Amino acid sequence: MKKERVKLTAAEKSELFAEGVITVILLLLLNLSVVILINLTILQNKNLVNGIYFLKRTITFAGGRHLWSWQNTFIIFMGVGDLIVLYWRLIRRYHQMQLRHVISELHYIAKGHFDHTISFKVKTDLQKVIDSINSLVDSTVNAINEEKAIEKSKDELISNVSHDIRTPLTSIIGYLGLLKSGVSDPADQQKYLNIAYMKAEQMKSLAHDLLEYTTLKSTSTKLNLSSLHIFSMLEQVAAGFEFEGQEKGIVFNIEARPKNLTIEADAEKLVRVYNNLITNALKYGTGATQINLIANLVNNNEVELRVENNGAQIPADSLKKIFERFYRVEGSRNTQTGGTGLGLSITKSIVDLHHGKIRCESDQDWTRFIICLPLNLKSEQNPGAAVV
Incomplete structure (x- = not known):
């Protein structure tokens, strides 16, 4: 079965959007503050202003184009930095949401749903944790199924043994009862004794085979x-x-x-x-x-x-x-x-x-x-x- 990525709820999507908006606002305020501080610093230092103008006059490109102003260059760098910070914060929050989903799945499993596996996938090291959890669930399910199979096997064994013992035992009791009640014909007496003996031999054979079977199944054999x-x-x-x-x-x-x-x-x-x-x-x-x-x-x-x-x-x-x-x-x-x-x-x-x-x-x-x-x-x- 192909696994899909974590599906965010409507509340989580709203939370992620709000995180992005707040981050953008904070970054804009930070950028504005930095620009103002730099402008004030440069304007108060005439030597720095003269140096910037001299640098712009001496460095030109083909066609006579001058370098951009330092403000434009700085704004571009700040914009790139802002995008990196915005991406980092959104991804960080998204990973936190993924972790919440994994924890929620663990709580669901811990409530007794031991056959439940985590069906989504992630692209971080958290996937190793998910794989380990699913492996543990599979092992638990196999152990439970084996235990059920053993219990069922025991019940079937008891049922089969009881049936196979009861059948000849009923015959033995029946024929011995006839002998006890007094059968006058010696031929009938011998017949009933032979049948009872044969049924007793069947029970002995069953007991011997059952003992051998259980012995062979023992790990100490x-x-x-x-x-x-x-x-x-x-x-x-x-x-x-x-x-x-x-x-x-x-x-x-x-x-x-x-x-x-x-x-x-x-x-x-x-x-x-x-x-x-x-x-x-x-x-x-x-x-x-x-x-x-x-x-x-x-x-x-x-x-x-x-x-x-x-x-x-x-x-x-x-x-x-x-x-x-x-x-x-x-x-x-x-x-x-x-x-x-x-x-x-x-x-x-x-x-x-x-x-x-x-x-x-x-x-x-x-x-x-x-x-x-x-x-x-x-x-x-x-x-x-x-x-x-």
């Missing part, structure tokens, strides 16, 4: 860095899901370029990232037949890790929200898939701790989770975590 041979780690991770993959008809493909690629990372946390992404692919990648675990050395400073599956496409409007806590893509909320809605949030938090970035791409053929990590984390400055 430490990374236990070690040198990881990526290909070997991917083989071990894939082996842990081999049985489940066979049941679903899914084949794991592992690739690392170069094959001896190693990075500095927290092994336990990076394995958790892969576990979350593979679990996500197995649960929600409907129709998938392949899961690819790929690691590529991008350059001397960065490595790219990919987890791909050729299952169902993730809707485009869900890609930007997929890493938000408790967010689930439409169609994935059912009792068969389970899940707490925290897995991808935990994944992103771990990647952030490693000073990396994660994104998701999905089309009709492949869904890809792409992670970019620094090759040597020890040389990176990571303000969000302590490295040990």
Whole structure:
């Protein structure tokens, strides 16, 4: 937005005009007094008068023109001086008015309008003060918005946790109530016990994920860095899901370029990232037949890790929200898939701790989770975590 100069009020314009008129009157009186005093001084000194006439007779210009009289010359100098004084006084008063406007804006901000910025500009050093005030206002607004976002986030977290705990807890109480009331059929008893146990496991999983999520968000979280041979780690991770993959008809493909690629990372946390992404692919990648675990050395400073599956496409409007806590893509909320809605949030938090970035791409053929990590984390400055 283009800033305009200070707009003076009608009263200020009148004040500025009056300042100019008074200054002109005072200068005219001063000039008149000076001329009278000089005239009296010269007339009382005959030698000075004779010297002036002699100087005028001896100094001539082409065409026989003589010098102006000393009165005309002096009046011109006084006129120039008067203009300088008039300009100085008007500019000085105008700057005072600008300062009053700035002070007025500060009082307005101090009354609680912390999102208000000073919209006009000046051509003096006062502009630096205005810029500093606007920067302070912007910082304050950002801090307030962040605080509101944190409070909203806390409220949403409490609401989501309460809902996700209440749902299985209600089921547990209901089925235990049926058992308490006396169910004679052993098959029904076993069925109710199995359901109650499954719901209890869901609550345990939610509590575990929630604890891990809050721990990762803590600024005191430490990374236990070690040198990881990526290909070997991917083989071990894939082996842990081999049985489940066979049941679903899914084949794991592992690739690392170069094959001896190693990075500095927290092994336990990076394995958790892969576990979350593979679990996500197995649960929600409907129709998938392949899961690819790929690691590529991008350059001397960065490595790219990919987890791909050729299952169902993730809707485009869900890609930007997929890493938000408790967010689930439409169609994935059912009792068969389970899940707490925290897995991808935990994944992103771990990647952030490693000073990396994660994104998701999905089309009709492949869904890809792409992670970019620094090759040597020890040389990176990571303000969000302590490295040990």
